[in-house]
Amino acid sequence: MSGTDTARKLIEATQELLWERGYVGTSPRAIQQRAGAGQGSMYHHFGGKPDLARAAVRRSAEELRTLADAELAREGSARARVAGYLRREREVLRGCRLGGLAQDPDVVADPELRAPLSQTFAWLRTRLAEVLEEGRGNGEFGPALDPAGVAAAIVAVVQGGYVLARSAGAPEPFHEATDGLLALLDAHATGTGATAGAVTGAVTGAAS
Amino acid sequence: MSGTDTARKLIEATQELLWERGYVGTSPRAIQQRAGAGQGSMYHHFGGKPDLARAAVRRSAEELRTLADAELAREGSARARVAGYLRREREVLRGCRLGGLAQDPDVVADPELRAPLSQTFAWLRTRLAEVLEEGRGNGEFGPALDPAGVAAAIVAVVQGGYVLARSAGAPEPFHEATDGLLALLDAHATGTGATAGAVTGAVTGAAS
DNA sequence: GTCTATAGACAGATAGAC
DNA sequence: GTCTATCTGTCTATAGAC
Numbered sequence: 001m002s003g004t005d006t007a008r009k010l011i012e013a014t015q016e017l018l019w020e021r022g023y024v025g026t027s028p029r030a031i032q033q034r035a036g037a038g039q040g041s042m043y044h045h046f047g048g049k050p051d052l053a054r055a056a057v058r059r060s061a062e063e064l065r066t067l068a069d070a071e072l073a074r075e076g077s078a079r080a081r082v083a084g085y086l087r088r089e090r091e092v093l094r095g096c097r098l099g100g101l102a103q104d105p106d107v108v109a110d111p112e113l114r115a116p117l118s119q120t121f122a123w124l125r126t127r128l129a130e131v132l133e134e135g136r137g138n139g140e141f142g143p144a145l146d147p148a149g150v151a152a153a154i155v156a157v158v159q160g161g162y163v164l165a166r167s168a169g170a171p172e173p174f175h176e177a178t179d180g181l182l183a184l185l186d187a188h189a190t191g192t193g194a195t196a197g198a199v200t201g202a203v204t205g206a207a208s
Numbered sequence: 209m210s211g212t213d214t215a216r217k218l219i220e221a222t223q224e225l226l227w228e229r230g231y232v233g234t235s236p237r238a239i240q241q242r243a244g245a246g247q248g249s250m251y252h253h254f255g256g257k258p259d260l261a262r263a264a265v266r267r268s269a270e271e272l273r274t275l276a277d278a279e280l281a282r283e284g285s286a287r288a289r290v291a292g293y294l295r296r297e298r299e300v301l302r303g304c305r306l307g308g309l310a311q312d313p314d315v316v317a318d319p320e321l322r323a324p325l326s327q328t329f330a331w332l333r334t335r336l337a338e339v340l341e342e343g344r345g346n347g348e349f350g351p352a353l354d355p356a357g358v359a360a361a362i363v364a365v366v367q368g369g370y371v372l373a374r375s376a377g378a379p380e381p382f383h384e385a386t387d388g389l390l391a392l393l394d395a396h397a398t399g400t401g402a403t404a405g406a407v408t409g410a411v412t413g414a415a416s
Numbered sequence: 417g418t419c420t421a422t423a424g425a426c427a428g429a430t431a432g433a434c
Numbered sequence: 435g436t437c438t439a440t441c442t443g444t445c446t447a448t449a450g451a452c
Contacts, residue, residue, distance in 0.1 A: 249437085
């Protein structure tokens, strides 16, 4: 039990450090210190830095899917669920726990390390496309809306929003980008039901 | 002259390495080797790694602005110029020479290193907003279009497109995201002039 | 399971000769 | 301006005692 607990602590410490400092920027030494574990302990439970990183990335991918699905599986209109996803509370300046890793050449070069990123973003795009398709089916959106294309744009705008915010040193660009996209999406709204007037709400509403 | 030439080579080598491997992943040693310069030479011209990186990032920012403005200052409709910017030839899997650096904590922590990112993205958003505003003024786009918001979304989708492409190990997600955004923008087109039918072109047209 | 010792390679920079 | 030598610390991992 103590061993399993140590392994879990090591994975969690690695998750945090990968998020904060990336793969190159994360050393076994730093992991051990944050986990409160020694050298021997770490190398007993894991084969080394790549092995530990793979376990950490898989876990972060699960967490991300859980967080996203919590918004997308809610009750309510398709438009509201997409808006809920775009505006869910985020520590914007921390960036995306997965997306940030895509910048690292050592991550994209390792198939096992890259796979969780690839799969998670593919899943997210499919999940968003389903919601948009549903909205098109029930008349929330016009028939011209392309669910797959818009889903890709939504995921990209979130990832790029993080980049702009970190570059600016402030969260505003993230919200301006996501609200800008939401306003474009609302131009497809047919105006049936509660969706009307959503454009104004999208632009002025501040995400908490 | 030989000294100036060496300094230039060092800066160019640093630009390449920052793009490929990021700030943490770039060592003085690697810079010297790529530039064909020795230790003493590098430390004669520059104060160290941060100093050299600042010069390299400033130069990369200039290059990026030049490339973007080449598309946005063309002749043609606002819609065509935005589409030209989104579809200009890119080595998608290399990512953005500036945006990728925003992931690095050492970059965002150094004001001099972060400033070129911040300023360049701010300039790009303003420049795109001007083009969109022009398109709204001449009736290409409807009056409901929000230039600033859409401009932020465009820049974010490009940055996020890089993230999705590198995560997938393939350029397609980048083009799906940018084409998806372009299709949404076309929903604002008033249909006057050559803009009509642009939606189909946006979705099916493959960027070289 | 966890600890300490050890090791070769590299990071990042300084010093002084030429 | 450029070169070589040198230095302290860290990276990542292995070995073997406990």
